[in-house]
Amino acid sequence: xxxTPAGFNLVDHSDQQAVxxxxxxxxxxxxxADMGKLAAALEGRSSGELVVDGTALGRWDSTLMAxxxxxxxxxxxxxxxxxxxxxxxxxxxxxxxxxxxDTHQPPRETPAPLTTHLNPLRWLALARDRVGESLxxxxxxxxxxxxxxxxxxxxxxxxxxxxxxxxxxDAFAIISLTSVLVGMILAYLGAVQLQQFGAGLxxxxxxxxxxxxxxxVLMTAVVMAGRTGAAYAAQLGTMQTNEEIDAxxxxxxxxxxxxxxxxxxxxxxxxxxxxxYADLLGxxxxxxxxxxxxxxxxxxxSQSELSIKISHLSVGLIKSVVFAILIAVAGCRAxxxxxxxxxxxxxxxxxxxxxxxxxxxxxxxAINIIFQQIKF
Amino acid sequence: xxxREDSAHISVRGLTMAYGARVIQHDLSFDVRRxxxxxxxxxSGCGKSTLLKHMLGLIPPAAGDILYxxxxxxxxxxxxxxxxxxxxxxxxxxxxLFSAMTLGENVALPLQLYTSYREEEIDDIxxxxxxxVGLGGFQAYYPSEISGGMRKRAALARAIALEPEILxxxxxxxxxxxxxxxxxxxxxxQLQESTGATVVMVTHELPSIFAIATNSVFLDxxxxxxxxxxxxxxxxxxxxxxxxxxxxxRSASGDAVATEDRQ
Numbered sequence: 001x002x003x004t005p006a007g008f009n010l011v012d013h014s015d016q017q018a019v020x021x022x023x024x025x026x027x028x029x030x031x032x033a034d035m036g037k038l039a040a041a042l043e044g045r046s047s048g049e050l051v052v053d054g055t056a057l058g059r060w061d062s063t064l065m066a067x068x069x070x071x072x073x074x075x076x077x078x079x080x081x082x083x084x085x086x087x088x089x090x091x092x093x094x095x096x097x098x099x100x101x102d103t104h105q106p107p108r109e110t111p112a113p114l115t116t117h118l119n120p121l122r123w124l125a126l127a128r129d130r131v132g133e134s135l136x137x138x139x140x141x142x143x144x145x146x147x148x149x150x151x152x153x154x155x156x157x158x159x160x161x162x163x164x165x166x167x168x169x170d171a172f173a174i175i176s177l178t179s180v181l182v183g184m185i186l187a188y189l190g191a192v193q194l195q196q197f198g199a200g201l202x203x204x205x206x207x208x209x210x211x212x213x214x215x216x217v218l219m220t221a222v223v224m225a226g227r228t229g230a231a232y233a234a235q236l237g238t239m240q241t242n243e244e245i246d247a248x249x250x251x252x253x254x255x256x257x258x259x260x261x262x263x264x265x266x267x268x269x270x271x272x273x274x275x276x277y278a279d280l281l282g283x284x285x286x287x288x289x290x291x292x293x294x295x296x297x298x299x300x301x302s303q304s305e306l307s308i309k310i311s312h313l314s315v316g317l318i319k320s321v322v323f324a325i326l327i328a329v330a331g332c333r334a335x336x337x338x339x340x341x342x343x344x345x346x347x348x349x350x351x352x353x354x355x356x357x358x359x360x361x362x363x364x365x366a367i368n369i370i371f372q373q374i375k376f
Numbered sequence: 377x378x379x380r381e382d383s384a385h386i387s388v389r390g391l392t393m394a395y396g397a398r399v400i401q402h403d404l405s406f407d408v409r410r411x412x413x414x415x416x417x418x419x420s421g422c423g424k425s426t427l428l429k430h431m432l433g434l435i436p437p438a439a440g441d442i443l444y445x446x447x448x449x450x451x452x453x454x455x456x457x458x459x460x461x462x463x464x465x466x467x468x469x470x471x472x473l474f475s476a477m478t479l480g481e482n483v484a485l486p487l488q489l490y491t492s493y494r495e496e497e498i499d500d501i502x503x504x505x506x507x508x509v510g511l512g513g514f515q516a517y518y519p520s521e522i523s524g525g526m527r528k529r530a531a532l533a534r535a536i537a538l539e540p541e542i543l544x545x546x547x548x549x550x551x552x553x554x555x556x557x558x559x560x561x562x563x564x565x566q567l568q569e570s571t572g573a574t575v576v577m578v579t580h581e582l583p584s585i586f587a588i589a590t591n592s593v594f595l596d597x598x599x600x601x602x603x604x605x606x607x608x609x610x611x612x613x614x615x616x617x618x619x620x621x622x623x624x625x626r627s628a629s630g631d632a633v634a635t636e637d638r639q
Contacts, residue, residue, distance in 0.1 A: 028491060033500070061539060063493075066500035069507055093570035097508050097563075104513030341520050343476035 004058050006032035010041045016048040020071070023056035026064035033067040039074060050080050054087035065091065069098050137333050141264070144256040153257045155265075163266030167228045171274060174223055179211075179278035182219050183285025186210045191293055200293055204303035207286030212312040216279040218364060221323035224271065225356035229331035232263050233352035236335025237345035245336070255336065264328040271324035272317050279316065311376055319367055323360055330356040384446075385410040385542065385574045386431065391440035393426050400426050404440070404602050406593050413568055413575040413588050415608065418595035419623065424578045425469070427595065428546055431576065432466060433457055444542075462490060465535030465573075469546045471527045473519040479506065479530045480515030486537045505533045509563060525556035529563065536567065543568075545577035549584055557581065561588050582626060586612075594620050 006024035013019055026032065042050070052068065068084070072095070075082040084092065116122060147153040190206035236259060239245050248255050287300045331352040338348035384407035391404040400423040408414045416424045429435045431442055433449055442449045444460055452460065466472075473482050483502045487493055493501065506512055509529040519527055528548060535543060548564065549557035565588050568575050579585060585592065585608050594604040594611070596619060604611050604620045612624040621627075 028493060033497065035500075062501045062504060063497065066497070066504040069504045070500060090570045090572070093566065094508065097566050097570065098504060098512070099507070101507070101510035101512060103507065104511070106513060106516060339520075341475035341518070 003027060003030065006030040006058075008032060008038065010038070017051060018042070018045070018048065019051045019053050021053045021056060022064070023058075025058040026060045026067070028061060028063055030063060033063050035067065035070045035074070038071065042074070042078070042080075045078065045080060048080055050075050050082055052082075052084040052087065054084065054091070057086075057088070060088065060091060065094055065098065068095055072099050073103065133337070134333070137329065137336075140254075140256050141260065141329070144254060144261050147257060148261060153261070154253045155257050155261045159258075159262040160266055163263050164270055166231070167224065167266050168270035168273065171224065171227060171270075172277070174227065175220055175274055175278055176281055178219050178223055179216060179281040180285035180288075182215050183207055183211060183282030183287075184289050186215060186282070187286035187289035191289065195293070200290075201295060201299060201303055203286065203290050203293070203295070204300045205307040207290075208283055208304045208307045209312055211279045211282035211286070212308070213315045214364075214368075216282050217275045217316045217319045217323065218360070220271065220274050220278045220320065221327060221360050222357060224267070224274070224324075225327045225330070225360065226353055228267060229327040229352045229356045230349045232328065232331030233335040233338070233348040234345055236260075236332060237338035237348040240336070240338045241340050241342070241345060260328075260332040260336070263332055264325065267324040267328040268321055271320045271327075275316055275320040279313075315367075315371055315376065319364065322363055322367065326359040326363060327356045330359060383410060384408065385412070385444070386576070387443040387446070388431070389441045389443065391427075391430065391442065392438045393423060393430055393435070394438040399438075399600055401595055401600050401602070402439075404593075404595075406602065406605050408574060408576060409591065410574055411568070411572055413565070413590045414577070415585050415589040415592040416576070416578045416595065417580055417585060417592055417608070417623070419597050420580075422595045422597035423600075424580075424595060425546055428544060428576070428578050432464070432544060433461070462538065463541040464544060465538065465540035465542070466544045467528070467531040467535045467546065467548060469550060471519065471531040473527060473531055473534065475519050477518075478515060479511065479517050479519065479522075479533075482519070482530065483534045483537050486534065490538060501537075505537055506530070508536070508567070509533045510559075525552050525560070528552065528560060532560075532563070532567075536571070539571065540573060542574045542576065545575070545579070547579055548577060549579065549581050554583070557584065558587075564588060580623075582624065585624075594623070 004024040006022075006026045009021040009023070011019045011021060020038070024030070024032070050071065052071065057064075068091070072082050074080075084095065087095070144153060144155075148155055186207045187203050190203045190210075191200060194200055194202050194206070236245070239259070245255050245259070248258055283304055287297065287304075290300045291297060334348040334352040334355070338344050386408040388404050388406050392402040393400040393404075404427070416427055418424050426435065430437050433442075437450060441451070444463075447456075447460075449457060449460055473479070474485075477485070480499075480502050483505050484498050487498045487501060491498075502515060503512065506514060509532050511526060511529055511533065514522065514526070514530070519530065522530070532548075543564075545564070549560055552560065561584050564575060564577075567573070589608050591606065592604075592608045592611070593602050594615075594617075595601075596603045596617075598619075603617050604615050608624060611620055615621050615624070
């Protein structure tokens with residue numbers, strides 16, 4: 001079916017009345033719906049009537065309706081009376097429906113000028129708010145912990161056990177893979193340097209101490225931040241969206257005790273265990289590389305054994321507990337403060353991982369410096 | 377359109393719906409005439425929404441066929457199914473609006489994807505579609521910033537963006553107050569009258585059913601099949617099945633269906 005070109009024609013009947021004659025097929029793709037042209041033609045009329053005449057109108061769809069709605073809005077704004085005649089029945093009904101409710105005028109928000117965005121004082125205020133929020137979160141958490149210790153908390157053991165399972169055994173596969181590889185990387189890295197001095201055997205010391213003090217716990221923490229921290233943020237964010245957190249609060253249960261505490265405790269329990277496991281697998285991974293370099297397993301094991309000291313082990317374990325708290329707090333805080341849309345949940349998960357990793361690295365550096373100073 | 381006024385727009389033939397071995401409903405056969413406001417009703421858990429999902433092609437049927445304009449949807453090629461879907465507008469139980477997009481963007485999306493309108497024209501049409509549902513001027517709002525009733529209407533605006541021949545509603549008035557629910561019913565009727573679209577809706581809101589339905593099917597949860605078909609006002613008085621009359625007159629007889637309805 002070919003379209004008759006659509007168009008309109010403005011005819012003045014008298015000072016008070018102008019007739020807008022529509023013709024042709026007003027369908028998708030027609031170029032007639034140009035409100036600017038009509039507005040220009042109508043310019044200067046401050047009173048009177050605009051009559052839309054559909055006698056010569058062919059086929060029509062939303063294109064026509066959108067145009068008529070704009071005409072109606074224009075007439076309203078310029079205080080012209082608007083009427084229509086000989087429009088198809090459907091179009092008349094649709095127009096009546098579309099104009100039944102006045103257009104909503106959204107409240108005007110004046111955008112803040114650029115200077116406010118660039119004002120360093122404003123940044124400071126924002127930073128202070130964020131730090132304040134974090135402190136408030138940690139404060140509430142401590143209160144919840146105190147209630148748990150005194151046995152007055154609503155934390156459910158079932159939840160705790162569930163999260164332990166999620167954060168522990170479920171993470172074995174990925175932790176195994178990363179730690180073996182990290183052990184091998186450490187061994188390669190050390191081997192290249194140490195062999196220059198004919199001290200290839202000390203690869204064992206390097207891998208063992210490196211894994212125990214640093215890499216084992218750091219890699220575990222990074223994996224857990226991506227795996228468990230993000231999951232916490234997404235879970236709590238979705239609960240926020242579903243109004244579950246509102247429901248918990250109105251039942252008189254503190255979300256901190258009911259939702260956050262079991263998650264944090266679960267991570268505090270599982271992280272040191274996972275770290276030990278990662279340390280062990282990392283040393284084995286290093287051993288594989290050492291074996292390739294002609295060091296016998298027996299040599300590697302005895303050399304490793306010599307370098308294991310309680311202090312190395314405890315540095316790793318202390319770090320693992322600190323990291324566990326940081327990851328869980330970053331995840332839960334992002335989730336609890338999440339917005340109520342699906343996009344906000346995604347943002348919360350991203351924020352959880354990013355803040356957790358930044359926290360981890362800062363904390364790791366700080367702990368290393370402290371232990372260096374006290375020669376631990 | 378007038379020459380096919382009374383022909384069946386949608387025909388369901390011998391449809392059996394099952395999740396694995398669990399049969400939800402079997403041997404459903406009914407027609408939806410062009411221009412009908414057709415209601416799928418029945419007690420909670422009888423498979424109303426499942427039937428709608430079958431009609432939308434979201435779940436393949438265990439047996440039977442669904443025909444649109446006499447053409448099988450079930451046996452159609454994916455590309456043909458896609459073309460058929462293009463003629464449908466659907467609103468989901470909780471709206472199904474994209475929460476990361478404003479109302480304007482939500483309504484504009486199908487227009488951008490499936491029409492050749494220019495950007496400015498799309499803006500005009502979005503303004504018109506939103507005005508149709510009484511939400512003119514709300515283009516820049518996010519779904520989370522408006523009320524539940526407004527969300528339902530915004531979802532309707534998105535559903536009618538492509539001027540569909542068939543409109544599907546899953547519990548349109550669930551969770552709305554009586555006035556909003558009534559206004560939504562009126563809106564559906566007015567849109568139906570002015571566009572001539574066929575409307576298929578799942579609902580168990582009796583006032584809605586009596587106010588707007590022109591035809592209906594009743595699914596029974598006990599016998600797992602449809603037990604009545606026709607104008608609900610007629611069924612209320614003349615149905616031969618007690619459960620249908622009870623459902624439509626909201627009378628309790630202490631049986632499971634009635635108890636569940638009161639929730």
